[in-house]
Amino acid sequence: MELQYFLLLAAALFCIGIYGLVTSRNAIRVLMSIELLLNAVNINLMAFSNYLDPSGIKGQVFTVFVITIAAAEAAVGLAIVLSIYRNRDTVDMEQFNLLKW
């Protein structure tokens, strides 16, 4: 297996994540797209770590940090979605239009 395949996989996953981010109307789906973006980065880091830095494995350590932070971000994100659902009874992004000029 060559390094390029992993990078292509990561890039494809990243593009899918961006696509989901731009087109989703449901806030939960947007959060899921962000997870895709972060996982694309994780694949990237793991691939680089295995091929270029097998002795230092800094990329694998980095991945653990990214997973942890992604969990924290998802927790905060879901909490915010929950509180907005309590106040507005919807998680549709198009409905959130209180703030605009």
Added chain:
Amino acid sequence: MDFANLVAQLNAGTILPEGIIIATLLLVLVGDLIVGRTSSRWTPYVAIAGLLAAVVALYFQWNNPNSISFLGGFNSDSLSVIFRVIIALSAALTILMSVRYVEQSGTSLAEFLVILLTATLGGMFMAGADELVMTYVSFETLGISSYLLTGYMKRDPRSNEAALKYLLIGASSSAIFLYGISLLYGLSGGETRLTAITANILANNVDQSIGLLIALVFVIAGIAFKIAAVPFHQWTPDVYEGSPTPVVAFLSVGSKSAGFALAIRLLVSAFPAVSEQWHFVLAALAILSMLLGNVVALAQTSMKRLLAYSSIGQAGFVMIGLVLGTEAGYASMIFYLLIYLFMNLGGFACIILFTLRTGTDEISEYSGLYQKDPLLTLCLSVCLLSLGGIPPLAGFFGKLYLFWAGWQAGAYWLVLLGLITSVISIYYYIRVVKMMVVKEPEEMSEAVKNYPAVNWNLPGMRPLQVGVVFALVTTSLAGILSNPLFTLANNAVLLTPMLQPTITTIQPAPNPATPGYADLESETKEAIEG
């Protein structure tokens, strides 16, 4: 392993200020758990004392010869020290103005303080982060706690909406930033320390590759989100309008300064190979920010939105200093941020005071305020005029130095554009001042007619008063007595080794042992001269 030995090996003394803040944070958290809601009488003062103690500890870090710590993860050079001071001071001033605001909204003060201190901590670590993992973790510490602060008024749908927008845009931009960082890790052949990355990129001959440019663009996208530069600014007006005003004050100064610290460190030490390209991209961002921020601000009717667009414009001015790449450029940028800290937080303190007394932040509601509350009018006018750059207030000298540095470095178009847009900005700042001062008594707005009697003895009002008066005094005097600040900013740049190789063209490289260093230096020389 011996603990003291470990501390000495990691050079852990460099994060003493952050340690003090962590201790304060825990004290506030546990104290609140034990005592209960009555703790709100003392927690803000404990938090402020902790932040000021951190500033004192930072004073002793100044010009620390042994600044690299945690095996290269954290660099406590003078540049990071000054940015950490700015961030800690902005948090301290924010706490002063948030006591009454949070109490009046009926939410818990201690939790607010804990999250705010965490955000400060993230910002301070970000200012000194010298390694990719450290950069990302501190970036997210600041980010996640800012989302929480933004949504702190959880019963207010506007605050919810602001938090959701901030979270979604922030999380996606940090993911993009992270993708750029992962490419950087790969291109350098598995290095995460910024200085090693540069050396390896030059040694691997990938310094002109398309991958490095992609990494650069993604990293700039992440940074530009933090400093709210156009076209990554869309969140700014919404978040500023919806979130609690003290939080906005912190975001506009603390979070933004942390972003600038990250920008300097990351771009200067990890991307010297594409120095021309990043200067070009940042110049474009600076121009767009100055134009869009200042022009759109003209049409705003809400005070918080006005300050949101004004802060976008101000970020554009500060970016001029970043783009120049000269010693004077960096120094003028730090000088401006120091002044911006006081004038912008002063402006926000006045808006908070007005909102607390009248419950609105529409600009038209300010008309005739002079008759009812002269102190508030004076302070808000001074801060706004200073933001606009009217002599002899502090903001004028900040802009003067920035534009002078730009002119010296030959960035004539940037400076001209800066001058034109600051004239535009004066117009909308003066509009507010005129509204407050000139109106006849019969033109007074409803909010001002029903203005409650000024009473500073309500719980939590004293800190706000202290904040307002402090901002007023510093904004009016910092201009005339600007020499110490000016020297401070200059020394911060002079004493930072990182900024030296790109600046000095005559002196030999401080560390010729690093592989690829000679190439790097000649290249940056070309980039500067060409």
